[in-house]
Amino acid sequence: MNIKTSTAGIIGSGSWATAIAKMLLENVGQINWFFRKTETIESFKELGYNPRYLQSVEFETERINFYNDVDEIVHDSDIIVLAVPSAFLPEILSGLKSDLSTKYFLSGIKGIVTHENLLVVEYLNKYFNVPYENVGVIAGPSHAEEVALEKLSYLTVANIDEPKAARFARLIESSYIFTSTSDDIWGTEYTSVMKNIIAIGAGIAHGLRYGDNFQAVLVSNAIREMKRFVDAVHPITRDIKDSAYLGDLLVTVYSQFSRNRLLGTLIGRGYSVRNAFLDMNMVAEGYYASKSIHEINQNYNVDMPVCEMVHSILYENQQAKKAMIRLTEKLS
Template sequence: MKINNMVDAKRKIGIVGSGSWATAMVKMLGDNVLDKEILWWIRKEEDLTYVKTYNHNPSYLSAVELRVAPENLYLDARSVIQKSDIVILNTPSAYLKDALRDVSAEDFQGKIVVTAIKGIIPDENLIVGEYLTKIYAIPLTQIVVIGGPCHAEEVSAEKLSYLTIAGKDATNAEKVAEVLRNRYINTIISKDVYGVEYGAVLKNIYALAGGICHGLGFGDNFLAVLVSNAIREMSKCVMAIDPEADRDINASAYLGDLLVTAYSQFSRNRTFGHMIGKGYTVQSAQLEMNMVAEGYYASACIQNIIQRYALDMPICNMVYQILYNRQPANEAVKQLAQKLT
């Protein structure tokens, strides 16, 4: 399938999602100097009305001014996808199927389809790129993955940040990088689509583990050991899934994203884990947070990967036992501590 030529034409970039990361991405696009048009799907009608009136998202990153023409705000994701050259999917993984419920495979034809979603589709047990290929028949060459390390809150404050843009087709990856790049966003091009996407899934689980340990009272010394074991565990997993890829596990998309998610005050997965470590139930922690912790859903989904490839991943297993089998957190961490090196 030939991708629309965007060299001379005005680029039309569609965002599907209206949470904090999607809002930060709208800001990135608005601050990019290229001639382009931004189209944005917003889930709640009251939020769309507010953005149309005040140029701010009232629910997420509410202080950030957003540069989107009022006529380009939609409650209909299909219209955004049909009218865009580049489609950026940026909802929590658990909500993507609902967001795309009226969208057909034909609507994605000729588009570069970007996933900025750092999770696995529940029930399907597929990363977003695999889901798009299976359900919408989108060729892998048309799919681009956005990796970190990058927190929405720091993007909104215009702090210098780096994004990894991964695509099997380097030309399409560069087109996506070009529209996101601005004075505070640098981009790194990669061909490791599976590694970047699975790495983003796994780092949320490891950040959740770090939060659990912190909530239990473990200090920075232990967390450093946990994270160093986590990056080796991640390497083992992505190598099993895609052993032929050219990747450096110590690069920003893998180790960098793991570090910022495990340590940052802005990490929702670390916060969620901290609450679990403090004794919250999963349900009470979810109710108290205003944002989705992708690591919760990923923890269950990644078990299928562990079983499929017969992998030894004790940190992922510990998180799963705590969240889904209700093993006491202090007991699970003590067992894990005997396995760390």
Template sequence: MKPDTHSSPIITVIGGGSWATAIVKILCENDVHIRWWLRNIEDVEYIRKFGHNPNYLSDVQINRRKVRTFYQLPKALEDATHVILAVPAAFIQDAMKDVRPEDLQGKVIISAIKGLIPNENILITDWVESAFSVPKGQICVIAGPCHAEEVALEKQSYLTIASTDVLQAAHFAKMMSCRFLQAHAIKDIYGVEYCAVMKNVIALACGIAHGLNYGDNFQAVLVSNSMQEIQRFVDAINPMQRDLMASAYLGDLLVTAYSQFSRNRTFGNMIGRGYSVKSAQVEMNMIAEGYYAIKSIFAINKQYQVNMPISKAVYRILYEKASPASEIQKLKAQLR
């Protein structure tokens, strides 16, 4: 599908959380028509009436002249030129259960999900391609160090749009660029997507260490070693020339590892302080993608056998109920 340059794009955003809300806010800055699907009919009606999301980023005012809300997904997809997936990876299959391949035919699909399909252990883009017969060149990924909370505050932010069709990515990057956000295009869709998954796992490790009262010195070493771990893993799965120091890779890792807005860091911090996984999930009432991702990463790495001591420690803590203090103590000897 070639980009339509003669009329305003119609963009369907799937998801009702903070990142979906932030994406809607960004798109409202530009000449596009937005269709926003939310699972809960009460939320749909509330946004129609009051112009903001009652549950997430509720201070963000939604431009109701540009945004139409839906609770029936196939209806929201009609006539759309672009579809943005902004549902946590663990729930995307359920959210899309009523969608047929013909509903997505000819549309550009953009994943704003930083996770893997649980149990199947595949990237969102590969799942979209396989489940809905969408050509790889019509799939993009949104990446970059960009927390929804700072978008809500209109803090200067940056995004990277990745696709095997870099012209398609560049076209969509223009739709996502506005007065407080810059977006650019690259071709490394797999590297960007795997790094986005891995940085959530690393943020869990940073949070666990912080919850155990390790300081900034240790976290700096942990993050630098993590970047090496990510590079080993990504190069094993998808070897190509890429600069992991770019903002889509290192920048995204840093903001997720250090920011007060990082759900994964917050979740890890609670685990380090002694919370159980279940109690941390209940108290947060938000999804930490890294919790699901590390299980998939651990399964994938059984094939590649990459040395990943930080990821292994996180997996053992979350899924084998290993002591956070003991695992981080063992990890210390392996860091340089």
């Protein structure tokens, strides 16, 4: 994989995909970019920015090759960056004729493919024969809105082959994006999934008017919960305090930009789950992740009171106030 000569294509058109496009264009001359709607492409070309997300980020559109056919962008790209909600990934990739097994992937998806509870790397390997060493995972605290503003951010790129992780990392690093590497693709993906669930829990606590003192206890318990789970599912030596794990959890729990925290806050204030989604008009990955992690944990029986509290509210119709009171009795 030669970063300087490889052609990168982005599948996704939301805020995170837009932020990734900005990062890529710091390092390569041109990118390929997939949009589902041709009218969005035409508006983008006319305006010079994504008409739906991060409109403050202006692009030189002559440096972008726009696509609305997934097969074409996969065929024309050596490295494919995935930045779509995980629940939509099977639909987007269904019917592909192109061979993905020779492609390189960089996943910006912080979610789980829910129909079989597969991580993105597992999904690509199982259904498209993509070798694990050909998939990089973007981890760490990384809100798209701050990348758009060129706020200093620290990202981790994981790959089972660390030299390849370093080559992937060079695609997105810049004066405002510092990168590090990891060989822990399972741990970084699972914690990226779990932190969204925990952010919903923190949002519920906020909506119920629990204070900062309680939030600190919830988060300190949650990071231990995450460690117990990833150590059970993929037991290797890792430092859960690294920014790829703990940092990503903290920013998702506390940030004003966190969709998952917002979903939880609305539920804590009395919204039904359905009405909270309607009010947000955005995808919160933690909703889907909650069901998947709950089902995966049936095989491991890890003690995860925060995640189980969120699942009971989202999927078992438990009243938020009562579920939170039960949780408070389990925390330390």
